[in-house]
Amino acid sequence: MLNKDKDLKMYYSIKEVAQMFNVAESLLRYWESEFPTIHPKKAGRGIRQYTKDDIEAVRLVYHLVKEQGMTLSGAKEVLRHDADATSSRAEIIHRLEHIRSELQAINRMFNELT
Numbered sequence: 001m002l003n004k005d006k007d008l009k010m011y012y013s014i015k016e017v018a019q020m021f022n023v024a025e026s027l028l029r030y031w032e033s034e035f036p037t038i039h040p041k042k043a044g045r046g047i048r049q050y051t052k053d054d055i056e057a058v059r060l061v062y063h064l065v066k067e068q069g070m071t072l073s074g075a076k077e078v079l080r081h082d083a084d085a086t087s088s089r090a091e092i093i094h095r096l097e098h099i100r101s102e103l104q105a106i107n108r109m110f111n112e113l114t
Contacts, residue, residue: 011041011049020055021062031061034072037079063093 018025032038032048037057040048050058064075 011051012055014040014048014050017050017055017058021058021066023062023066028058031058035061035076035079037061059094067093 012020014025014028018028021028028038029048032040035057038054038061040050040054043049060079061075064070064078065072070078
């Protein structure tokens with residue numbers, strides 16, 4: 001979900017993070033109140049600045065709640081007992097999805113040539 005151009009940034013706005021995950025900014029603020037691992041820095045006037053660690057925490061919550069269909073309490077329980085293994089599994093799934101999309105793009109280009 002992070003692209004190469006944004007890998008150089010130190011901080012991301014809530015709008016950018018919401019776009020990365022295709023969710024509402026209000027959902028990110030709610031998750032921030034529910035999951036202590038999501039704690040963006042707040043600059044002047046309460047503007048949230050998400051680090052790469054914050055984005056990875058959002059990615060993990062997103063994976064559990066949106067992709068795996070867990071409730072918030074279920075996701076909290078998983079993170080409380082097995083956060084590292086869950087994070088590893090989510091990262092593997094993310095990488096596989098990226099590989100799949102690249103292969104599909106290659107397949108489309110190949111089909112256009114034939």
